[in-house]
Amino acid sequence: MADTMTVSVKGKNGYDILFSNGFSDLAEWFRADEDMRQRKICIVTDSNVEVLYKDSVLEALAPFVGVLEVFSFPAGEENKNLLTVQSLYAFLIERHFDRSDMLAALGGGVVGDLTGFAAATYLRGVDFIQIPTTLLAQVDSSIGGKTGVDFDAYKNMVGAFHMPRLVYMNMDTLQTLEGRQFYNGFAEVMKHGLIKDSRYYEWLIANMYEICDREPATLREMVKRSCEIKKSVVEKDPTEQGERALLNFGHTLGHAIEKNSGFSLLHGECVALGCVAASFISWKKERISMEEYYEIRDMFVPFGLPISIDCLDVDEVVRLTYSDKKRKGKTLRFVLLDRIGRAVLDDTVTDKEMRAALEELNFKEEDGE
Numbered sequence: 001m002a003d004t005m006t007v008s009v010k011g012k013n014g015y016d017i018l019f020s021n022g023f024s025d026l027a028e029w030f031r032a033d034e035d036m037r038q039r040k041i042c043i044v045t046d047s048n049v050e051v052l053y054k055d056s057v058l059e060a061l062a063p064f065v066g067v068l069e070v071f072s073f074p075a076g077e078e079n080k081n082l083l084t085v086q087s088l089y090a091f092l093i094e095r096h097f098d099r100s101d102m103l104a105a106l107g108g109g110v111v112g113d114l115t116g117f118a119a120a121t122y123l124r125g126v127d128f129i130q131i132p133t134t135l136l137a138q139v140d141s142s143i144g145g146k147t148g149v150d151f152d153a154y155k156n157m158v159g160a161f162h163m164p165r166l167v168y169m170n171m172d173t174l175q176t177l178e179g180r181q182f183y184n185g186f187a188e189v190m191k192h193g194l195i196k197d198s199r200y201y202e203w204l205i206a207n208m209y210e211i212c213d214r215e216p217a218t219l220r221e222m223v224k225r226s227c228e229i230k231k232s233v234v235e236k237d238p239t240e241q242g243e244r245a246l247l248n249f250g251h252t253l254g255h256a257i258e259k260n261s262g263f264s265l266l267h268g269e270c271v272a273l274g275c276v277a278a279s280f281i282s283w284k285k286e287r288i289s290m291e292e293y294y295e296i297r298d299m300f301v302p303f304g305l306p307i308s309i310d311c312l313d314v315d316e317v318v319r320l321t322y323s324d325k326k327r328k329g330k331t332l333r334f335v336l337l338d339r340i341g342r343a344v345l346d347d348t349v350t351d352k353e354m355r356a357a358l359e360e361l362n363f364k365e366e367d368g369e
Contacts, residue, residue, distance in 0.1 A: 001020075001025075002018040002019060002020035002025040003018070003019040003020075003220075003224065004016050004017070004018055004019075005017040005019070005224070005227060005228065005231060007143065007144075007163075007167075007231050007234060007235060008235055009145070009163060009234070009235060009238045010235075010238070012145075012163050012238065013163065013165075015163060015164055015165055015166055015167065016166055016167070017143065017166075017167040017168075017169065017227055017231070018166065018167070018168050018169065019169050019171060019220060019223065019224060020168070020169065020170060020171065021170065021171055021172050022056075022170060022172060023053075023056050023057055023060040023170060024060065025168070026057070026060055026061070026131070026168045026170075027060040027061060027063075027064060029166060029168070030061055030064040030065060031063075031064045036064050036065050036066070037064065037065065037066050038066050038100075039065065039066050039067075039100055039101050039102055040065075040066060040067040040068075040069065040095070040096075040097055040101040040102075041061065041065045041066075041067070041068050041069070041101065041102050041103075041104055042069045042070070042071055042091070042092060042095075042097060042101070042102070042103050042104070043057060043058070043068065043069070043070045043071070043103075043104045043106050044071050044072075044073075044088065044103055044104065044105055044106065044107075044111060044114070044115040044118070045070065045071075045072050045105075045106040045107050045111055046072060046073055046074065046075040046076075046079075046107050046108075046110065046111050047072055047073070047074050047075045048075040048107075049075075049106055049107040049108070049111065049133055050070070050072045052133075052173075052176060053106060053133060053173070054070060054072075054106070057104075057106055057131070058070070069091075069095055071087075071088055071091045071092075073087065073088075073114075075110075076110070077110055077150070077263045077267070078263060079110070080110045080113060080114050080149050080150050081149050081150055081151070082149055082151065082158065084114060084149070085114060085117060085118050085121075085149060088114075088115075088118045089118065089122060092118075092122055097122070097123075097126070098123065099123050099125075099126055101126060101127075102126060102127040102128060102129065102165070103115050103118060103119045103122075103126065103127070103128040103129075104128065104129050104131060105128060105129070105130050105131060105132075105142075106131045106133065107131075107132070107133055107134075107137070108132065108133060108134035108136060108137045108141075108181075109132075109134065109136050109137045109140070109141035109142075109267065111137075112130050112132060112137050112141050112142050112147075113141060113146075113147055113148050113149065113156065113159075114147075114149055115128055115130075115147075116128055116130070116145070116146075116147030116148075116160075116162050116164065117147040117148050117149055117158070117159055117160060117162070119147070119162055120147055120160035120161075120162030121160065125162065127165045128162070128164055128165065129164050129165050129166040129167070129168065130142040130143075130164045130166070130167040130168070131168045131170070132167070132169060133170070133173040134173070134174075134177060134181060134184070134185055135174055135177065135181075135182055135184070135185025135186065135189070135223070136181075136184050136185035136188060136267065136268055137185075138169050138174075138185070138223050138227075139185060139188050139189050139192070139222075139223055139226035139227060139230070140185070140188040140226075140230065140247075142164070142167050142169075143167060143227060143230045143231065143234065144230060144234040144238070144244075145161050145162055145163035145164065145234075145238065146159065146161060146240075147159050147160055147161070147162050148160070153259055153263070154259065154323055155255045155258065155259065161238065161239050163238075169223065171216065171219060171220055171223065174214060174219055174223075175214055175216075179304065180266065180304070181266070182214070182304075183268070183303050183304035183305055184266040184267065184268035184269060185268055186211075186268065186303045186304070186305060187250070187268035187269070187271040187272040187275065187300070187305055188226070188268065188271065189204065189222060189226050190204065190272075190275065190299070190300065190303070191247075191249050191250055191271065191275060192225075192226045192229040192230065193340075193341070194249065194275065194279075194296065194337060194340060194341070194343070195246050195247070195249050195335070195337070195341075195342070195343035196229045196232075196233070196246075196341060196342075196343070197225075197229060197341055198339070198340045198341030198342075199341075200225055200229070201340055201341060203225075204222070204299075205299060207222070208302050208303070211303070212302070212303070212304075230247065233246065233247060245333065245335065245345055246335055246343045246344075246345070248333075248335050249274075249275060249278060249335040249337075249343050250271045250272070250273075250274035250275030250276075250277075250278050250335075251271060251274055251335075252274065252278075252321055252332060252333075252334055252335075253273070253274040253277045253278065253317065253321060253354065253357070253358065254267075254270040254271040254272075254273060254274025254275070254277075255270065255274075255320075255321075256317045256318075256320035256321045256323075257270045257273050257274065257309065257312070257317055258270035259320055260312070260313055260316055260317050260320060261309075265306075265309075268305065269305060269306050272300045272305035272306060272307070273306060273307070273308075273309060273361055275296070275300070276296070276297045276300065276307050276360075276361060277354075277357035277358060277360070277361055278334065278335060278336055278337070278357070279292075279293050279296045279297065279337060280293060280297075280356070280357040280360050281334070281336060281349060281353050281354070281356075281357050282336040282337040282338075284353065284356065284357075285336065285346075285353075287336055287337055287338050287339075287344075288337050288338070288339060288340070292337075292339070292340060296337075296340070307361070308361050308362065308363045309361050309362065309363060310363040311362075311363070312358060312361060312362045312363075314355050314358045314359060314362065315355075317354075317358055318351055318354050318355060318358070321354065331347045332347070332349060333345055333346075333347055334346045334347070334349040336349075
């Protein structure tokens with residue numbers, strides 16, 4: 001039986017988040033809507049997820065959908081671009097998809113962001129649903145209607161706000177994730193506790209072993225709480241005019257590190273590094289204590305996330321931050337911590353402070369002794 005959470009966005013249609021096991025409840029959602037039998041659905045996925053889940057989703061939906069199509073593209077952040085979107089547009093046009101039809105994003109954050117952007121722009125907007133299969137997508141990117149693709153390797157530089165009709169979370173998919181991909185999502189989980197809920201942060205630490213062992217009940221509770229936090233922020237600020245910007249904790253430097261690495265590091269790994277750097281700046285600005293900084297830093301380690309990086313090009317990372325879409329005029333908008341569980345926006349972070357934080361991340365020979 002699926003658990004349900006509803007996201008209500010002022011001036012827009014709300015949507016449900018369903019937490020379930022398997023795809024049977026997804027089939028029930030489609031069966032409940034008689035109009036689906038007259039619609040075409042295009043499942044958009046990548047080459048990794050297609051092998052794992054395409055057949056199961058097709059089998060679940062086939063009795064309740066008029067026409068099912070599948071568009072698959074090669075997995076990887078490097079394919080989250082306008083060329084892939086162009087190929088998807090051509091696929092939809094050739095198969096005569098119109099405004100009454102729908103896209104379904106089956107996969108992780110790359111698939112969800114790209115599908116949502118295509119849905120927002122094809123024929124000036126068609127419906128889509130999110131079926132996130134990674135921890136990162138379940139707790140973060142599938143919720144809130146932010147869609148987009150990378151442009152010239154700049155993260156999510158082209159995008160649109162476009163709310164899904166449904167977010168369907170098959171919790172069983174978390175059990176098939178390779179270890180690095182599983183922990184990739186945990187950076188966003190930890191971020192939610194740090195910016196909004198100190199008790200949740202403490203719960204994550206207390207349940208560390210159950211989370212790492214992927215105990216199903218613990219994972220379900222964790223994902224639901226993270227979704228509650230993101231839902232509450234998105235409902236208040238759907239288009240990131242104010243409070244929603246707090247969700248960018250760790251992302252300003254994290255995105256720059258990600259680009260500087262040539263995307264050899266995963267998004268969540270870079271967000272973890274960005275969270276450590278932002279916490280360091282928070283300490284140096286006397287917003288949090290030294291003890292709090294070191295606890296935050298060290299708590300990423302048990303969850304398989306990096307807190308240092310080898311041979312970081314500090315000057316280049318600082319330069320790249322000024323291409324961040326969250327810049328306000330000539331000022332970088334940072335998210336810092338006032339305390340664990342409370343984040344604030346700060347427009348006063350200097351290049352010198354960023355460099356100091358990045359030097360703190362830089363792997364030193366003595367670190368490995």
